[in-house]
Amino acid sequence: MHITEQSPFTPILPYSFHSTAFDASQYQDDDYTYFNQSLPIKLQRAVAKRKAEYLAGRVCAAKAMAPLGITHFEVLSGEDRAPIWPAKICGAITHSKGIAMAMVTDAENVLGIGIDIEHYMADKQELELQGQILREDENEAFAQLGQLHGKPLTLVFSAKESIYKALYGQVHRFFGFDAARLIGCSENSLRFALTSSLHETLPQGFEITVFYQYAHNMVLTECVHLRQ
Numbered sequence: 437m438h439i440t441e442q443s444p445f446t447p448i449l450p451y452s453f454h455s456t457a458f459d460a461s462q463y464q465d466d467d468y469t470y471f472n473q474s475l476p477i478k479l480q481r482a483v484a485k486r487k488a489e490y491l492a493g494r495v496c497a498a499k500a501m502a503p504l505g506i507t508h509f510e511v512l513s514g515e516d517r518a519p520i521w522p523a524k525i526c527g528a529i530t531h532s533k534g535i536a537m538a539m540v541t542d543a544e545n546v547l548g549i550g551i552d553i554e555h556y557m558a559d560k561q562e563l564e565l566q567g568q569i570l571r572e573d574e575n576e577a578f579a580q581l582g583q584l585h586g587k588p589l590t591l592v593f594s595a596k597e598s599i600y601k602a603l604y605g606q607v608h609r610f611f612g613f614d615a616a617r618l619i620g621c622s623e624n625s626l627r628f629a630l631t632s633s634l635h636e637t638l639p640q641g642f643e644i645t646v647f648y649q650y651a652h653n654m655v656l657t658e659c660v661h662l663r664q
Contacts, residue, residue: 473498550658646659
């Protein structure tokens with residue numbers, strides 16, 4: 437599989453990251469050996485696209501950890517499909533249609549990182565999915581966001597995915613899109629508030645800032661959960 441070490445994005449958060457472009461159509465199982473990764477048993481019967489995405493994400497993770505002095509560590513997945521990072525490391529992985537990225541940190545005040553890359557939804561899809569992604573009490577803030585950007589639902593969807601990744605390490609259970617409510621927006625960030633208590637460190641009303649940027653019909657969102 438051809439992997440190009442490039443990224444259309446430079447994240448706002450100040451943590452180690454790596455991004456690649458990859459061509460899933462060129463994927464072969466031998467690529468895992470070439471990139472010093474193991475093909476998980478649960479993926480052995482998966483389609484080539486899924487195998488390629490997983491591999492690209494793990495290559496990014498390995499390269500993002502190298503500046504922290506961590507080498508030869510394979511980021512496996514738990515039963516909940518969440519990446520298993522080395523001790524004292526927080527990180528996140530994302531991929532979307534040929535682009536993958538990983539971000540990691542060993543900062544002691546970081547409890548979780550969330551990143552997500554999404555390609556723009558079609559206009560019809562944005563309309564059809566609003567009821568699944570948005571709460572009714574987000575309508576006002578969402579309308580304001582729509583005045584700033586042409587693909588507001590893609591942005592909110594991606595932001596809520598990043599929030600989930602950033603908080604999961606504390607919550608350790610599934611929570612849906614309705615767990616976070618959009619309460620404000622600016623040219624490069626969104627503000628959300630939790631609609632219920634998810635953890636003793638994440639009470640109802642807890643506010644989260646998600647940074648975002650656009651490039652090449654894609655959006656990158658990123659957030660961090662800091663120790664209070």
